Amino acid sequence: MEGVRHSVPVVDEALPKREDATTHSKEAPLDILLLEKDPLVRDQCLIGYQSFPDISVELSQGFQGLNLARQRNFDFIVIGCNPKDQEGLELLEALREFDKQTPVILVTTPKLAKKMQPQRSRLGLLSILQVPIDPKEFFRVLSRMRRKLASA
Incomplete structure (x- = not known):
């Protein structure tokens, strides 16, 4: 899956109206890098966007995706982290070696999310989303990201 680019169109009649979704047109476009192996989690994020x-x-996926982060600036990066496979944490550590600025959202299990909380500021994590992803929390994190970027 080599750097597949998606511009996610909106279909108004199929989506519920949300307060935070109505303010997006006044804000700058967001460019997101999504590094997630799990197709269900990846699709859930895409549907949310x-x-x-x-x-x-x-x-x-993987270090191939990390090379994209070396080549381009993204507004934020979403990294999936499976506790059975430490690649997500390795990606995060490798990213922070060359980019300490780009905000990162980690998507992982509740157990690993709890374990990662103390390292959150050291790793520059904006947020940790737990799977299965709660839509309210997903949109809350996205709104927080927009506010953070707007104030920068």
Whole structure:
């Protein structure tokens, strides 16, 4: 899956109206790098981003995706982390070696999320989303990201 780029269109009649979804048109477009192996989690994130027509998502996996982060600036990076496979944590550590600025959202299990909380600021994590992803929390994190980028 080599750097697949998705501009996620919005289909108004299929989506519920949300307060945070209605303010997106006034804000700058977002460019997101999504590094997630699990197709269910990846698709859940993509569906969530469909509420915002100004979001562009680049899909990739592993260190191949990390090379994209070396080549381009992204507004934020979403990294999936499976506790059975430490690649997500390795990606995060490798990212922080060359990029300490780009905000990162980690998507992982509740057990690993709890374990990662003390390291959150050291790793520059904006948020940790737990799987299965709660839609309210997903949109809350996305709104927080938009506010953070707007104030920068």
